[in-house]
Amino acid sequence: MSATNIDKKEKEAGAGEKDVAENVSDEVQGAAAEAAAEGADAAEAEEIPEAGQTAGEQSKEEKTPAGPDWKDLYARTLADFENFRKRTDRDREDLVKLAAKDIIKDLLATADNLALALDKAQDKEEPFVKGVQLVYDGFIKVLADHGATPIDSVGEPFDTSFHEALTQQPSDTVPEGHIITEFKRGWLLNGKLLRAAQVIVSSGKAE
Numbered sequence: 660m661s662a663t664n665i666d667k668k669e670k671e672a673g674a675g676e677k678d679v680a681e682n683v684s685d686e687v688q689g690a691a692a693e694a695a696a697e698g699a700d701a702a703e704a705e706e707i708p709e710a711g712q713t714a715g716e717q718s719k720e721e722k723t724p725a726g727p728d729w730k731d732l733y734a735r736t737l738a739d740f741e742n743f744r745k746r747t748d749r750d751r752e753d754l755v756k757l758a759a760k761d762i763i764k765d766l767l768a769t770a771d772n773l774a775l776a777l778d779k780a781q782d783k784e785e786p787f788v789k790g791v792q793l794v795y796d797g798f799i800k801v802l803a804d805h806g807a808t809p810i811d812s813v814g815e816p817f818d819t820s821f822h823e824a825l826t827q828q829p830s831d832t833v834p835e836g837h838i839i840t841e842f843k844r845g846w847l848l849n850g851k852l853l854r855a856a857q858v859i860v861s862s863g864k865a866e
Contacts, residue, residue, distance in 0.1 A: 760848055763807045770798055810845035812838045812856045821845055823855040827862040835863030
């Protein structure tokens with residue numbers, strides 16, 4: 660083989676290798692470009708703001724802290740005020756009741772004296788006695804209008820919540836543990852004990 664042919668073949672081989680290298684280089688560059696494009700798309704997707712909201716508005720919301728919930732704050736304040744109003748009304752009612760309690764308790768002595776006068780009267784039909792009875796009935800009504808009511812004790816079972824036992828004595832008619840008579844009448848004020856009744860309790864039949 661001549662030198663000329665050898666040189667020709669070497670040139671052809673060099674040209675082929677050059678073409679292969681160029682093809683490989685083009686493929687590598689294409690893959691790199693695709694990877695770069697995918698990265699750019701992902702970055703753009705992350706930065707896309709919500710619908711109807713610009714990127715500047717989104718950044719501003721992220722930096723600005725959330726304000727107070729005014730609706731919830733208003734509801735809480737309204738509830739606190741309503742509780743305060745109810746508590747104030749209740750305290751005022753208790754104050755009025757306490758003041759009435761002291762006054763009514765002092766007036767019970769007058770009711771006791773009127774009741775004693777009627778109990779000792781010989782002639783219940785006497786005009787003077789009837790007049791005292793009218794005064795007593797009106798006085799009891801006034802007390803009832805203010806929440807004070809008498810306790811009926813005679814013949815009832817003894818109850819330490821409403822009665823104060825002065826003594827015990829046997830009785831053939833009143834069962835044991837029941838009240839024979841009362842020295843001083845008991846009273847309630849708005850359902851609560853104002854004054855306990857002073858009573859004598861039966862110890863049962865005498866042996």
